[in-house]
Amino acid sequence: MTLYVNRSSAGKDRSVGRGVTPATDDPFSRKQLENVLKNSRRRAVLRRLLTEPDGEQIAVRTLVADVADAEHDATAVTTLLERRQRVHVSLSRTHLPLLESRGFISYDRERGLVSPGRELLAVEDLLEKS
Template identity: 55%
Template sequence: MTTHSDRRQAGSNTTVPRGAILGNARPPTTVQRRRALESDRRRAVLRRLLDADEDERIPVQTLAGVLADAEDDPTIVTTLLELRQRIYVSLCRTHLPLLESCGLVAYDRERGVVSRGRDLPAIKSDLEGDPVDGNAPAEPA
């Protein structure tokens, strides 16, 4: 049995991520926040958007390139191009729709760009202590 993560809105060619409620102005729940932040890639996307200008639209290809450069391991047989392609697909199919359904990003599939979502500032403090940022508190010995 195939499970589809997206469904078509009746009478439209627009795909609506599962769990998204159109016109929903509620901030993400604790469970949605936790799920959004459990992936290194999603956290990296959110940090990149927080670092960008408020109205800046970032092409998905640019995000994939930045993430691939950060994840690249020269000892692995996968080429950087293959890694970028894998990351691009995972962003488009998994990560960006999930972040969009939480209101953390605005994802324009037709143009292939991402911008800040209405609820992104609400999780800024959750990302500040992230070990990737180098601001994580020292662990007790």
């Protein structure tokens, strides 16, 4: 006799709906935060947003310039334009969407603007240590 587990209900949090918030609303674990902060470009974006007064929006092109200038290597053969293009591609395709998915930023792709997300302050202490 074979028993089949109903996979749709397996592993569900039965406390959801009883006044307890689901796991998706739980604070990030330290390991999850450290994974996000492993990349220097993501750290640079988050630091830059934390320095903005009153959580103002920053243009993606401004973030690209800041990150590319911080990564400047005098021995590198790439031009400023090439370096900024590489940074722009990695930010817009990888890092900004990841940070947005974790709630650290709000990323308006249409207008090319980034603003602080609801979880940004959760990483402030870790950024100071890294």
